[in-house]
Amino acid sequence: MAENKPGFLSRLFGRKADTPTAPAPAPETPQAGGEPEAMPSPPTTGADDLAAAPSTVTTASPDTPEENKTPPELAGADLQPIEGLDPEGTNPQEPLPRIVTEHGPELRPDITAADLGTPEPAPAEVVPVAETKPAAAPSWWQRLTDGMRRTSSSLSDSVTGLFTKRRLDAATLEELEDALVQADLGVPTAMRITEAISSGRYNKEISPQEVKSILAGEVEKTLQPVAQPLVVDRSQKPFVILMIGVNGAGKTTTIGKLSQKFRSQGLKVMLAAGDTFRAAAIEQLKVWGERVGAPVLAREQGTDAAGLAYDALQEAKANGSDVLLIDTAGRLQNKAGLMAELEKIVRVVKKFDPSAPHATLLVLDATVGQNAMSQVELFQKAAGVTGLVMTKLDGTARGGILVALAEKFRIPVHFIGVGEGVEDLEPFTARDFAKAIAGLEATS
Ligand SMILES: Nc1nc2c(ncn2[C@@H]2O[C@H](COP(=O)(O)OP(=O)(O)OP(=O)(O)O)[C@@H](O)[C@H]2O)c(=O)[nH]1
Numbered sequence: 001m002a003e004n005k006p007g008f009l010s011r012l013f014g015r016k017a018d019t020p021t022a023p024a025p026a027p028e029t030p031q032a033g034g035e036p037e038a039m040p041s042p043p044t045t046g047a048d049d050l051a052a053a054p055s056t057v058t059t060a061s062p063d064t065p066e067e068n069k070t071p072p073e074l075a076g077a078d079l080q081p082i083e084g085l086d087p088e089g090t091n092p093q094e095p096l097p098r099i100v101t102e103h104g105p106e107l108r109p110d111i112t113a114a115d116l117g118t119p120e121p122a123p124a125e126v127v128p129v130a131e132t133k134p135a136a137a138p139s140w141w142q143r144l145t146d147g148m149r150r151t152s153s154s155l156s157d158s159v160t161g162l163f164t165k166r167r168l169d170a171a172t173l174e175e176l177e178d179a180l181v182q183a184d185l186g187v188p189t190a191m192r193i194t195e196a197i198s199s200g201r202y203n204k205e206i207s208p209q210e211v212k213s214i215l216a217g218e219v220e221k222t223l224q225p226v227a228q229p230l231v232v233d234r235s236q237k238p239f240v241i242l243m244i245g246v247n248g249a250g251k252t253t254t255i256g257k258l259s260q261k262f263r264s265q266g267l268k269v270m271l272a273a274g275d276t277f278r279a280a281a282i283e284q285l286k287v288w289g290e291r292v293g294a295p296v297l298a299r300e301q302g303t304d305a306a307g308l309a310y311d312a313l314q315e316a317k318a319n320g321s322d323v324l325l326i327d328t329a330g331r332l333q334n335k336a337g338l339m340a341e342l343e344k345i346v347r348v349v350k351k352f353d354p355s356a357p358h359a360t361l362l363v364l365d366a367t368v369g370q371n372a373m374s375q376v377e378l379f380q381k382a383a384g385v386t387g388l389v390m391t392k393l394d395g396t397a398r399g400g401i402l403v404a405l406a407e408k409f410r411i412p413v414h415f416i417g418v419g420e421g422v423e424d425l426e427p428f429t430a431r432d433f434a435k436a437i438a439g440l441e442a443t444s
Contacts, residue, residue: 413428
């Protein structure tokens with residue numbers, strides 16, 4: 001918890017709440033040679049780069065695990081219009097069903113069971129298909145509530161502990177406010193929720209269930225304005241999405257999951273492996289490209305990311321891609337040199353298409369809690385964030401941070417992630433999130 005708030009009692013007696021402030025960003029540590037680089041003139045891009053670069057189109061490598069290879073029906077999807085794609089989308093993480101055939105001795109008429117010293121096979125039994133069916137995949141609501149269990153149970157435990165057979169007095173409200181701030185909901189939201197709960201109920205009994213309903217209602221009100229879908233403008237071809245964020249936030253994985261969604265909508269997708277810092281990130285993106293049937297423009301580690309982004313745009317335009325997703329290296333928001341490199345990527349992309357990037361998505365790892373506030377602030381300055389994706393809500397009790405972000409920045413939240421699987425990222429909806437955080441059932 002990094003926020004201070006005025007006590008409920010002092011507010012009752014009229015003391016003004018201090019305006020909450022975001023935690024001060026860590027001091028900037030300039031990198032060696034970390035001053036913003038001047039725009040290369042001409043930009044580091046174009047035919048020179050292409051000539052030096054290895055092939056721009058990825059294919060399944062012999063080293064790629066079998067289950068990651070592009071299914072035959074998607075091979076060459078980078079070159080051809082998308083056809084025959086399952087409109088519901090295929091889950092690339094699930095291996096294709098295999099047909100296992102057992103060549104039993106009965107297939108060799110010259111060998112009998114007696115020759116093998118085995119008993120005569122029993123007459124074949126017909127197994128009803130239903131018995132071998134796998135269990136249905138859990139719904140998104142199920143995954144969301146399971147994923148957010150740590151956040152919701154810590155809140156729920158506090159509410160139940162506070163409001164079981166207790167009158168609503170100033171001390172209880174004060175404790176509730178503290179619990180809400182501890183859950184990273186932010187001071188203004190915590191104060192609003194407490195006031196909504198106390199309104200007309202002071203000195204009366206209130207059940208934990210009632211408190212949870214009011215809590216969910218207030219959280220929903222805060223989140224509603226930011227719960228906006230990511231709309232791909234089809235008049236922009238390609239629609240360029242720049243993915244940014246700190247190391248390990250989940251950018252590359254989110255690109256893979258989003259690509260899968262776009263592909264299942266019949267969009268032609270191209271990926272640019274702009275995280276040129278980590279060889280593993282380049283490989284990771286290639287694997288995703290193969291899985292979803294999207295060409296990946298990748299170069300060797302250490303290549304200039306801005307030049308690569310420029311060339312990817314050129315390539316995506318030439319091959320008629322609907323969407324181009326550009327990965328970038330993870331960078332700490334307080335490293336000036338790396339943030340300058342991000343600004344350069346944006347400048348170079350704009351040189352090619354002044355309206356691009358059409359979406360700049362900041363991927364935030366929920367487990368960082370309050371640090372997400374300074375990430376938004378500084379990435380916003382460097383690259384102009386248009387939307388947020390919050391990942392790893394499943395690994396933390398700090399999911400309330402999304403509410404604090406909505407309250408403070410009002411930047412659209414497009415998607416949330418509650419696991420590593422491709423189905424664990426879904427569009428953000430205020431009501432579901434509010435109910436999940438309050439530990440309520442998904443009724444109404
Ligand atoms: N539990 C959980 N793990 C996630 C989620 N999203 C991503 N991850 C995992 O987080 C780890 C880091 O993800 P990456 O996609 O490599 O992160 P990145 O931001 O590209 O990392 P850098 O390349 O270092 O900048 C991977 O192991 C992902 O599987 C999520 O919603 N929940």
